[in-house]
Amino acid sequence: METLHYRFEQGTRPLGGMPQLVGVVGSGNLEVLIEAAPLQGACEIDIRTAAVGFGATWQAVMADFHARWRLADARISINDMGATPAVVSLRLDQAVESLTGGTP
């Protein structure tokens, strides 16, 4: 297992509502827990993944995600079992949409 942590400052879109969980920790899949949290306008992402050594790919996928949504005061926690970057991006969008109902 590998643990990764990302923090993106100065988001513009604060989250509301109850925490939401989307996805399942199954082969090639992941679960994404999204919650509002007081983080001085930042979005923090914690990842625990079974696929070791893909930090650069995660970094790129997370940077794309933040560029799409610019979340503020949001905590995202991920348990991953080897999902591909496309699946990770779709799950992240699904997680945000489950809270906001909106599109980027």
Place this chain on the structure above:
Amino acid sequence: MSSYLELTARQRIPAIFDAGSFEEFLPPSERVASPHLAQLDAPVSFDDGVVVGRGRLGGHVVFGAAQEGGFMGGAVGEVHGAKLVGMLRRAIDEKAHAVLLLLESGGVRLHEANAGLIAVSEVMRAMLDARAAGIPVVAVVGGSNGCFGGMGISARCANVVIMSEEGRLAMSGPEVIETANGVEEFDSRDRALVWRTTGGKHRYLMGDCQMLVADDTAAFRAAALEAIGSIGNASLTLEDLLAEQAMLSRRLADTEGLAEPMDVWRKLGVPDPASVPMLDADAFLELAAPYRAGGQR
């Protein structure tokens, strides 16, 4: 028709319980995950693969759980089992109208060894405690992972088991039997054989499940409402046990030496057993009702 089989545990809860009524205990945001899996450096899930809580069904307060087959095949670890047990005990404390268990599990999570085994035995005890307190317990088996091992036994501790044809219920799963006894004994890759021996239709004919429905969330919900309404005395009595024992003895004698489920169905009196796997739920029930081995409710 809206498939139950294809839903996740979290999608099944709102599809079965009254809309917006379910309040989850220990939700994922509490992050009560398995300490054993973390020690083994294996992936964990924030809900340890099970949703438990209290909702309403047909307006009545019904406690419930849904196991997530996609996470480790729904296998029961220490936390997963403790969540089920805690929910069942709270159902007793709060005098719930009923408990509805949406089961999908390969049984004990072997990574957690004795802790998982103890957890499953505690689930069975808690189910029987709920029944002893007069609270009907209904199990639903309709997920793609089926219900096997310790959870297969647990399912049969319920007052009523509701299955779809696609659901499977047994003790040892197909791969386990093949590994232990060889492919000549059981070919786990023969999907038709697997469903003939463990699927909902066979379980209904053998008396191991009391209700069979199509793979449809509305059908499962309606069956759960009907099952809960039909249970008079939820507790397990000596008469129930004796009747079940008599049924099992009769069934064993009637089917002795038969290895192929279609031969078993023929022995039960089912006309044209070869047609059974192709029938939809309604047509099957019409055909099968007079011949099923019966069973305890």
